[in-house]
Amino acid sequence: MSRDWWDQEYAQSKDLPSSRTDHPSRSLKWFIDDYSAQTSIRPGLAWDVGCGTGRNSFYLAQNSYSVYATDFSPVAIKLAQDKCHALNLDQALSFHLHSAADLLPQPDSHFDLILDMMVLHLLSSKDRMTYVQEVQRVLKPGGFYLFYTIFAGSPAAEVLFKAHPGPEPHSYIIPQSGIFEKAFTHQELLSLYPKLSPLVLENKTEFSQAFGDRYERMYIHGLFQKPS
Numbered sequence: 001m002s003r004d005w006w007d008q009e010y011a012q013s014k015d016l017p018s019s020r021t022d023h024p025s026r027s028l029k030w031f032i033d034d035y036s037a038q039t040s041i042r043p044g045l046a047w048d049v050g051c052g053t054g055r056n057s058f059y060l061a062q063n064s065y066s067v068y069a070t071d072f073s074p075v076a077i078k079l080a081q082d083k084c085h086a087l088n089l090d091q092a093l094s095f096h097l098h099s100a101a102d103l104l105p106q107p108d109s110h111f112d113l114i115l116d117m118m119v120l121h122l123l124s125s126k127d128r129m130t131y132v133q134e135v136q137r138v139l140k141p142g143g144f145y146l147f148y149t150i151f152a153g154s155p156a157a158e159v160l161f162k163a164h165p166g167p168e169p170h171s172y173i174i175p176q177s178g179i180f181e182k183a184f185t186h187q188e189l190l191s192l193y194p195k196l197s198p199l200v201l202e203n204k205t206e207f208s209q210a211f212g213d214r215y216e217r218m219y220i221h222g223l224f225q226k227p228s
Contacts, residue, residue, distance in 0.1 A: 005177055007075040010053060022083075024059035025117045027148045027221050032063050035223070044112030047138065049100050050119035054080035054093075061092035065113065068106075070098035101127030109140045116147040121181050125168055128182070128192075136195040142228040145196055147220075151203050152183035154218030184220060196224035 035041070043064035048057045051069035053076055060067045071077055080095045098104070100119050114135055123131055135145055150157060152170040160172035161183075171182040186201050200223040207216050 002177075002179060003072055005179065006073040010073055010075045010079060022053075022055050022058075024056050025148060027117065027146060028056050028059060028115060030221075031144075031146050031223065032059070041144075044140075044143075045110065046113040046115060047104075047106075047111045049114065049116045050122075051080060051095065052076050054083050054095070056115055056117055057093055057095075058083070058087060058089060060113075060115070061089045065092070067093045068111070069093060069095045070100070071095075072097065072099040099127075100131045103130070104134055104138055106138050108137055109143075110138045112140055112143045114139055114143070114145045116145070116149075118148055120147060121150045121183065122179070123182070124180065125182075132192045136193060136226070139196075139226045141226050143226050144199075145193070145222075145224040145226070147222045147224075148204075149189070149220050149222070150181060150183040151218040151220045152185045152188070153203075154183065156217050157183045186220065189220065189222060193224055196226055199223045199225055 036043075043060075044066070046060050046065045046067050048054075048060065048067055048069040051057050051071045052073075054069060057067045057069040057080065069080065071080070074097060077095050077097050084090055084093050084095065101123060116135075120128065120131070139145060157170070157172070160174075160181075161170065164173045164175055166172045166180055166182065168182065170184065170188075171180065173180055189201065190198060200221065202221045204219045204221050205216065206219060
């Protein structure tokens with residue numbers, strides 16, 4: 001991943017939807033407002049992976065979670081910390097400069113919830129394996145892994161596979177940014193997390209405004225749980 005590109009994106013470019021909004025992701029709102037309410041999940045300790053400027057971290061904290069938020073962009077972390085102070089959420093939140101490709105300092109079975117809103121697909125094959133092993137290690141038995149990533153069967157992704165192929169199957173290079181992305185099938189995701197049990201694995205279609213244009217993209221909304 002290119003730290004310089006992401007620093008520039010958070011600082012001033014705002015080419016991506018997540019860089020422009022303070023609203024939490026739809027997947028997280030579904031988990032908090034619908035799934036958790038229906039299943040009586042009690043808030044606990046959450047890891048927000050690739051937190052950006054904190055939009056999902058703040059929503060978690062506002063819903064009684066204690067949040068350990070990480071991003072590898074110093075610009076994003078500084079912006080998130082400033083917003084955190086303004087919202088008076090310092091007691092519930094901590095922001096840390098950390099790459100998803102690196103090991104965490106936390107012990108095994110530490111987090112009740114791990115949130116990954118569009119991080120997994122940005123990792124190289126090597127970094128991805130470190131990350132998925134850490135997710136399975138630090139998630140508590142009975143804990144949840146909520147994620148949103150790119151679907152390999154998307155027509156838009158298939159066009160990119162051919163026009164701008166990446167270094168591994170179902171991958172491409174975004175021409176506007178030079179950023180690598182890896183799309184996934186459902187089976188690939190199941191194979192990545194053998195220690196977790198799938199609860200939800202659904203395709204979602206969205207129209208996203210990015211790089212000055214509007215794109216139809218297909219994603220995978222997933223919820224896995226670590227068996228007790």
